[in-house]
Amino acid sequence: MRLAVAISGRGSNLTALIAALPAGSPAEVGLVLSNRATAGGLDLARAHGIPTLVLADPSDASAWLDALAAHRIDLLVLAGYLKLVPPRVVDRYRGRILNVHPALLPAFGGPGMYGHRVHEAVLAAGATVTGATVHLVDEVYDRGPVLAQARVPVQPGDTPERLAQRVLEIEHRLLPAVVLAAAAAGRPVPLPEPVELPS
Numbered sequence: 001m002r003l004a005v006a007i008s009g010r011g012s013n014l015t016a017l018i019a020a021l022p023a024g025s026p027a028e029v030g031l032v033l034s035n036r037a038t039a040g041g042l043d044l045a046r047a048h049g050i051p052t053l054v055l056a057d058p059s060d061a062s063a064w065l066d067a068l069a070a071h072r073i074d075l076l077v078l079a080g081y082l083k084l085v086p087p088r089v090v091d092r093y094r095g096r097i098l099n100v101h102p103a104l105l106p107a108f109g110g111p112g113m114y115g116h117r118v119h120e121a122v123l124a125a126g127a128t129v130t131g132a133t134v135h136l137v138d139e140v141y142d143r144g145p146v147l148a149q150a151r152v153p154v155q156p157g158d159t160p161e162r163l164a165q166r167v168l169e170i171e172h173r174l175l176p177a178v179v180l181a182a183a184a185a186g187r188p189v190p191l192p193e194p195v196e197l198p199s
């Protein structure tokens, strides 16, 4: 199964995915796209010889579709990607676009809920448990069907940064698990509960 991974920043989820898919795996990263030319994950992709594309206009569906077709992409993974996917792309790849979100959706999701804002909201709400979600992407931020979730405890005295780091470590294990399950099944499938996370 050939993946395209869309990023906007450092790409730590991309790093985890590349590490989880050594040569010979049932899935491989065939393309990395970003809306930001300075995204750190682009350098990582280049270091691994993975083709990259900077989207001059992230709303230009043709640019997405041409690149996804040219690289024979089967599954689009949004990993720290902070813009909406053009509706025409969602249509063409419906059921084959994943997103990882650093909270237990539907809680703490939706427009503007990304990065440390998510964890600030979790702490402000006094939640004692949070976690990570991998879900299918549709036209609305963070709404598509959930494929897998993993819980993370909120510790007393947690700052958004400490909580973000604890959740990120789980994201780095949850996303590869969902991608490998999709490769085995030939399409994205929900992970059986309770989710078994690879170490």
Ligand code: GRF
Pocket: 007, 008, 009, 010, 011, 012, 013, 014, 079, 080, 081, 100, 101, 102, 114, 115, 168, 171
């Ligand atoms: C992660 O928490 C991810 O869930 C969110 O963006 C954050 C940064 O991701 N969508 P990455 O380090 O760029 O992969």
